[in-house]
Amino acid sequence: MSQMRRYRLYRKRSGASRRRPRGIFDLCLAVAILGMLALVVGRVDRAAVRREAGSVIVNDGDTITLNGQRIRLLGIDAPEYNQTCMADDGSYRCGRQAREALVKLIAGRVVACEGGKRDRYDRLLAICKIGTLDLNRAMVEQGWAVAYGDYGDAQRTAKARQAGIWAGTFERPRDWRASRNIRDEPAPAGFLDWLWNLFDFSGVAL
Incomplete structure (x- = not known):
């Protein structure tokens, strides 16, 4: 070579x-x-921004499941499902009553939600309505949720009327979770939730 x-x-x-x-x-x-x-x-x-509409499962006083998606009502914080509060006649299950209040508000009707952010548990944070009825605001006005960044005027009204949890004493849901090291997660949607929504047991005390 x-x-x-x-x-x-x-x-x-x-x-x-x-x-x-x-x-x-x-x-x-x-x-x-x-x-x-x-x-x-x-x-x-x-x-x-996501927009969802349809029938819902109510998980607790500030969380619903719509079209298979978990949604947290923006700007409010309701008592946790197992939380208790105090009234003149003793303690009561305010978390379950908060859920019952949201079930009554919805009453099996179509809910429309709109939101663009998610929390750390991947729940969509949204304002949910039935027609012109703002469910987020209504829960605060009825005293079954505290304002959490929004709806301060609705909370002042509920407090003045001693509506819902304002009729007695209670721990803020956030403090209740923190004192028990509980994640801010709603009760799971299961068979009982399906039965509740199917038969609309809105008048049954829990």
């Missing part, structure tokens, strides 16, 4: 070896860019 031929063969092999790492780098860079784009698209999709 001539000197010139050996030199050309050496150049060809060394060039291929140099191109191989660059090709791997380009591939990794392309994968990284695609991954970042997917992440951005996912975040934009999660932040987009």
